[in-house]
Amino acid sequence: LYSPVGFIDDNSTKRGAIIQGVRVLGTVGDIESVAETENVEEVVIAIAGIDGEKLRMLVKRCRQRGIVCRILPSFSRLLEMDHEMRDIELSDLMRRAPKDLDIAEIQKYVCGKNVLVTGAAGSIGSEIVRQCLRFSPNVIAAVDQSEFGLYSLKEELGHESVKYVLGDVKQEEFVDCLMKCHRPDIIFHAAAYKHVPLLEENVSEAIRNNIGCTKIMAFAADKYNVKSFVLISTDKAVKPSSIMGATKRICELLIQNFNRLSNTEFVAVRFGNVLGSSGSVVPKFMQQIKSGKPVTVTHPDATRYFMLIDEAVQLVLQAAAIGRGGEIFILDMGMP
Structure with a gap:
């Protein structure tokens, strides 16, 4: 009391x-x-x-x-x-107040559109779905190969404007049917593997999933005259020193090449460390502190920058709304 x-x-x-x-x-x-x-x-x-x-x-x-x-x-x-x-x-x-966020521009970009989100059951993809709903899209096709992930998202959101699609975007036939059925105006491609150490040990699967999926989705976007394609990338694509970073850099180059040849506007948005996202280092740090164990860092002088998921996705929508094709947007991660 x-x-x-x-x-x-x-x-x-x-x-x-x-x-x-x-x-x-x-x-x-x-x-x-x-x-x-x-x-x-x-x-x-x-x-x-x-x-x-x-x-x-x-x-x-x-x-x-x-x-x-x-x-x-x-x-x-x-x-x-x-x-x-x-x-x-x-x-x-x-939490920080996003700077230069143009809500009217985002509303214009999303309102009344057919939106397709790959990796929709993941931490970033699901937040894209949530935030797009605020701007009154015609329909959102939330696509993921995780049955439980999609089920959880549906339990959370429900919503008649969201179609929950179970499937693997590495399969060209599935993607073709997906495009015919939902005819998206906007694609947010968030499906990817991103656990850096694990991908070092599974190189072929990292290439097949990250690069292969992006190639299939980009071809489909061009074929079906999608207006806007947004690749969720990573700051690890800058001078990549890991398999994950290298696959994402190749994805960026891939969509930039598509942008030169296609009527679709292809853009990429690079993330840094996003607090609460799947694979984020923060839960690991907190568990180590809670257990009284040393906090494992890559280097004692390393500086880490973090952003909240909702902040990051707000900026993704902003970048997508102002993008004209070919750009790679880098999120300002603020103070360390």
């Missing part, structure tokens, strides 16, 4: 106001003094759309005084029946 002692609000004109019997005691700058005076044990953060930097500052100040911090979902999440107050997670602390 909670016993609220007061509100804190950055609007200084609200100081002293009483809301539902609870007084506004000051601004965020007064947290320390209020906490001492009122013997505060827990702070609940309910600032809509708070960015990661401000949240990190608040959490640090509270923890220095032994105060527990928890967070309430945004108003939009409350409308989605997410009523639970929860502990602050790493993704909350890393």
Whole structure:
């Protein structure tokens, strides 16, 4: 049970106001003094759309005084029946407001279109499906070879505008039927293997899956006059030193060649480390810390940059909307 002692609000004109019997005691700058005076044990953060930097500052100040911090979902999440107050997670602390995001341009790009997403049950592909739904597409064909992955996505989203298609895009006949049936205007090609050490030991399958799939999908996009083809690539394609990076670099070159010969606009978007994505190093780091084990890094002086999945996909949609064919977009990963 909670016993609220007061509100804190950055609007200084609200100081002293009483809301539902609870007084506004000051601004965020007064947290320390209020906490001492009122013997505060827990702070609940309910600032809509708070960015990661401000949240990190608040959490640090509270923890220095032994105060527990928890967070309430945004108003939009409350409308989605997410009523639970929860502990602050790493993704909350890393959140940033996307810069130069042109929602109107993305809306124009997606609205009323037939969208096809390969690798739709994966972490990136599923977020592309979620975000495209916000912009009122005509239909989204969510394609994946993982039966359970598609089932889970369908359980989460449902939605009459999404068609859940089970199949392997390495099979040309399947892809041809897929294109005839759904006639996409836009293809987001997110299907790929990306576990770097594993692909070092399975080179032929890495080539067959990553390069082979991209070649088949690119041929199909050209054949069926798809307006826009977006390849999800990686920063490991820059001077590649791994099999995964090399396959992705070849995929980039492949679609750039297609772009010169096709009416379809082919673009690629390079990702860095995406927090929470399948294969992300962060869960491994957290498990090592939790287990009291050393954190395994490639080099003590290495600098890592991370981005949240939803932030990354917002920028993918932006890049796709402004792309005119042939570009390789690189996401600004922000501060390390």
